Amino acid sequence: MTYVVDLAPQVEKALAEMPEDGRQEVLETIAAVLVRRDVWPTLGGWDGALWFGPRSWVVFVAYADGVDVLDLGWVG
Structure with missing residues (x-):
């Protein structure tokens, strides 16, 4: 299955x-x-999630x- 990634303008x-x-x-x-x-998050709702990388x-x-x-961030 192919998934879509939509980036907000600020992202x-x-x-x-x-x-x-x-x-x-x-990325x-x-x-x-x-x-x-x-x-x-549960599909169809307004829930969001936060996921961390290194x-x-x-x-x-x-x-x-x-x-x-x-939104995203990087502390490098």
């Missing part, structure tokens, strides 16, 4: 301004969210076909 801007190693880690954190459906985090909501990334 796209933050990724564009990040150094390459930070951008890579955040790997988003990929980890996609393969771990068990950590997704030095990054993403806030997202889930739908039946993917996730919307609402």
Whole structure:
């Protein structure tokens, strides 16, 4: 199954301004969210979830076909 990842405008801007190693880690954190459906919030609601990478985090909501990334950060 193919999942959709939608990035909020502030997320796209933050990724564009990040150094390459930070951008890579955040994208790997988003990929980890996609393969771990068990950590997704309940589908169809307004619940969100926070997922941490080694030095990054993403806030997202889930739908039946993917996730919307609402915010992210990297401390590198």
